[in-house]
Amino acid sequence: LTFKLNPLTCFLLLLSVLLACNQKKGTEDQVTAKTQPNIIVIYMDDLGYGDMSAYGATEISTPNMDRLANEGVRFTNGYASSATCTPSRYALLTGTYPWRNKDAKILPGTAPLLIDTAQMTLPKMLKQQGYYTGIVGKWHLGLGSGNVDWNQKISPSPNEVGFDYSHILAATQDRVPTVYIEDGYVVNLDPNDPIEVDYQKNFEGEPTGKDNPEMLTMKWHHGHNNSIVNGVPRIGFMKGGEAAKWSDVDMADHFLEKAKAFVKGHKNEPFFLYYALQQPHVPRTPNPRFEGATGMGPRGDVIAEADWCIGEFIKTLEEEGILENTLIVFSSDNGPVLNDGYYDDAVEKLGGHRPAGPLRGGKYSLFEAGTRVPFSVYWKGKVTPKVSDALVCQVDLMSSLADLVDSDQKGTDSKDLLDTFLGNSNEGRDELIIEASGRTALRQGDWIMIPPYKGPAVAKAVNIELGNDDEYQLYNLKEDIGQQKNLASSKPEKLQKMVAAYEKQRGS
Ligand code: NG6
Ligand code: CA
Numbered sequence: 447l448t449f450k451l452n453p454l455t456c457f458l459l460l461l462s463v464l465l466a467c468n469q470k471k472g473t474e475d476q477v478t479a480k481t482q483p484n485i486i487v488i489y490m491d492d493l494g495y496g497d498m499s500a501y502g503a504t505e506i507s508t509p510n511m512d513r514l515a516n517e518g519v520r521f522t523n524g525y526a527s528s529a530t531c532t533p534s535r536y537a538l539l540t541g542t543y544p545w546r547n548k549d550a551k552i553l554p555g556t557a558p559l560l561i562d563t564a565q566m567t568l569p570k571m572l573k574q575q576g577y578y579t580g581i582v583g584k585w586h587l588g589l590g591s592g593n594v595d596w597n598q599k600i601s602p603s604p605n606e607v608g609f610d611y612s613h614i615l616a617a618t619q620d621r622v623p624t625v626y627i628e629d630g631y632v633v634n635l636d637p638n639d640p641i642e643v644d645y646q647k648n649f650e651g652e653p654t655g656k657d658n659p660e661m662l663t664m665k666w667h668h669g670h671n672n673s674i675v676n677g678v679p680r681i682g683f684m685k686g687g688e689a690a691k692w693s694d695v696d697m698a699d700h701f702l703e704k705a706k707a708f709v710k711g712h713k714n715e716p717f718f719l720y721y722a723l724q725q726p727h728v729p730r731t732p733n734p735r736f737e738g739a740t741g742m743g744p745r746g747d748v749i750a751e752a753d754w755c756i757g758e759f760i761k762t763l764e765e766e767g768i769l770e771n772t773l774i775v776f777s778s779d780n781g782p783v784l785n786d787g788y789y790d791d792a793v794e795k796l797g798g799h800r801p802a803g804p805l806r807g808g809k810y811s812l813f814e815a816g817t818r819v820p821f822s823v824y825w826k827g828k829v830t831p832k833v834s835d836a837l838v839c840q841v842d843l844m845s846s847l848a849d850l851v852d853s854d855q856k857g858t859d860s861k862d863l864l865d866t867f868l869g870n871s872n873e874g875r876d877e878l879i880i881e882a883s884g885r886t887a888l889r890q891g892d893w894i895m896i897p898p899y900k901g902p903a904v905a906k907a908v909n910i911e912l913g914n915d916d917e918y919q920l921y922n923l924k925e926d927i928g929q930q931k932n933l934a935s936s937k938p939e940k941l942q943k944m945v946a947a948y949e950k951q952r953g954s
Contacts, residue, residue, distance in 0.1 A: 494782025496803025505799035510757035524821025529882035541844025541857010569608030580611035583722030622684035641687035655679025694731035743791030783809035812913030836874030895944035
């Protein structure tokens with residue numbers, strides 16, 4: 447028996463196969479869109495545990511941040527990995543404790559990229575799962591491989607560690623270069639006015655905050671007396687790049703626009719956006735629209751400004767019809783500081799506000815306020831609002847989000863706490879090592895053990911208790927959240943157990 451196909455049958459057969467394939471692809475896409483929510487990390491810079499109404503603030507109002515916290519899972523024991531920026535961001539993006547990397551400390555604007563381009567990262571993992579990934583805002587994890595030429599393509603950059611798109615400020619708002627960098631290129635750079643940056647010495651003839659106080663619109667208190675940009679003295683020296691310099695008072699609007707554009711441009715595919723706001727880090731430069739918004743001076747006003755930005759951003763998600771398919775993590779890179787190097791009335795106009803809430807210490811500190819920060823997970827329609835006391839850390843997002851998107855990737859120190867982040871479980875970590883300027887401490891259950899450290903008890907310039915003491919410190923945080931009663935000598939067995947656990951983790 448022979449069966450012959452004429453050309454027409456052949457063509458029809460082929461056509462139906464093609465159509466079937468196409469249909470299958472269509473369903474797969476839909477499934478993907480359903481099981482892969484957009485993921486957004488909104489990350490504040492130096493926002494304290496007590497800086498939001500949702501965390502007890504009464505002197506300041508933060509309705510939009512509160513919405514994410516109150517309509518999501520609000521963590522009361524949520525930690526940044528570190529009491530400063532660079533190490534916390536390193537841990538967030540790599541799932542690795544920052545103290546494993548000796549270079550993970552506050553970086554100058556000229557530092558090389560801190561994350562190895564071969565290393566697995568949160569955005570890389572999401573990219574592998576089909577996400578389009580972007581960062582808008584503060585980077586502060588180094589760029590290039592030493593001696594960056596700011597007038598050429600800057601590489602490696604966020605784009606080499608997993609971000610398809612990047613629109614960043616290199617280090618901090620108080621550090622040069624004071625320009626935006628998009629996908630490795632300085633934005634608005636005039637090739638006839640090249641940028642030079644140096645953290646050691648000034649360029650000849652360039653004014654500085656130290657020598658030209660008459661040019662300043664903001665006075666420096668400590669540090670921050672090198673190059674002057676927009677009347678604000680900075681850390682580090684910079685020359686040229688006039689047209690590329692950012693406008694400080696427009697920075698919040700600028701990043702908001704970029705974040706909104708990112709969402710609008712990628713709403714039809716699963717996306718990951720790391721929206722890293724610059725507030726309330728110094729220099730605090732609210733847009734004139736927000737001047738006086740709080741009566742608390744620039745520090746309060748930029749928190750109000752950031753809150754407004756977050757509200758506008760959520761509105762965009764709503765308008766684009768994707769809020770319900772978007773998981774939003776909200777947190778801060780470290781605790782609060784008032785005077786961080788400029789005279790900006792942060793201390794004088796504080797009034798009754800307590801940026802750290804009931805916690806002791808602040809930014810740079812091993813006491814709780816250094817690392818315990820606002821931390822919430824919001825997912826409209828999926829996450830039931832609740833308050834969780836589980837011990838969680840930003841370092842855990844890597845493995846937890848990997849679980850969410852069905853990836854096998856894990857961060858070295860990252861615990862899969864997906865159920866906890868989504869509010870389905872109250873189980874957090876048993877232990878956590880926190881870090882502050884190279885010093886570490888162990889949180890275990892309700893307890894924290896701080897080993898003895900030399901160094902001043904108080905950082906004078908910023909007026910923050912650092913957690914240094916000649917003796918071991920042991921606190922029961924459940925009973926004594928303000929760390930007033932050192933139980934090290936009255937609970938020797940507990941202390942010994944924790945010291946042993948700490949040494950095991952630190953590998954000493
Ligand atoms: C410190 C700066 C401080 C701030 C901090 C980084 C001085 C005296 N102080 O060195 O103003 O920029 O670095 O903050 O220069 S962080 O949030 O990015 O870690
Ligand atoms: Ca910070």
